[in-house]
Amino acid sequence: MGTKMLSNSGYFAIGFSKDVYMGDDSVVMCFNQNIGPNNIQSFYNPENDYNSEILDSNDPNLGLSNIQIWQENGFLSCSFKRKTFIDFHNYFDLNEPFFLLMAKGEALYESILIKIRNLHRPNIIKILSPA
Numbered sequence: 001m002g003t004k005m006l007s008n009s010g011y012f013a014i015g016f017s018k019d020v021y022m023g024d025d026s027v028v029m030c031f032n033q034n035i036g037p038n039n040i041q042s043f044y045n046p047e048n049d050y051n052s053e054i055l056d057s058n059d060p061n062l063g064l065s066n067i068q069i070w071q072e073n074g075f076l077s078c079s080f081k082r083k084t085f086i087d088f089h090n091y092f093d094l095n096e097p098f099f100l101l102m103a104k105g106e107a108l109y110e111s112i113l114i115k116i117r118n119l120h121r122p123n124i125i126k127i128l129s130p131a
Contacts, residue, residue: 002077015101016092026092030078
């Protein structure tokens with residue numbers, strides 16, 4: 001996944017959701033500014049809240065592998081593999097139909113929360129069956 005970034009504190013995210021709305025989603029976020037030991041991490045978006053929580057503070061890349069990040073000419077590109085399912089609270093099971101939500105903007109890291117400052121209208125792709 002990738003996008004053009006205008007800020008050094010930006011993010012690009014994909015969310016796995018049961019509906020077309022942000023909230024109560026399993027999310028993978030890619031950051032163009034190092035906020036910790038990893039630039040691609042697993043999050044959860046609580047319902048009706050614009051803050052994202054790290055799924056597991058002891059393992060920020062829960063369910064992720066083959067993580068790569070590139071930044072060049074104002075573009076942020078991220079690559080990873082995500083496990084289809086892990087028996088972990090708020091980790092979305094990709095064996096179920098889902099909507100794929102995408103968003104980008106500015107983010108501020110605070111403890112285990114990510115404060116989203118500039119929300120963009122999400123792009124939505126509905127997945128009816130696992131690939």
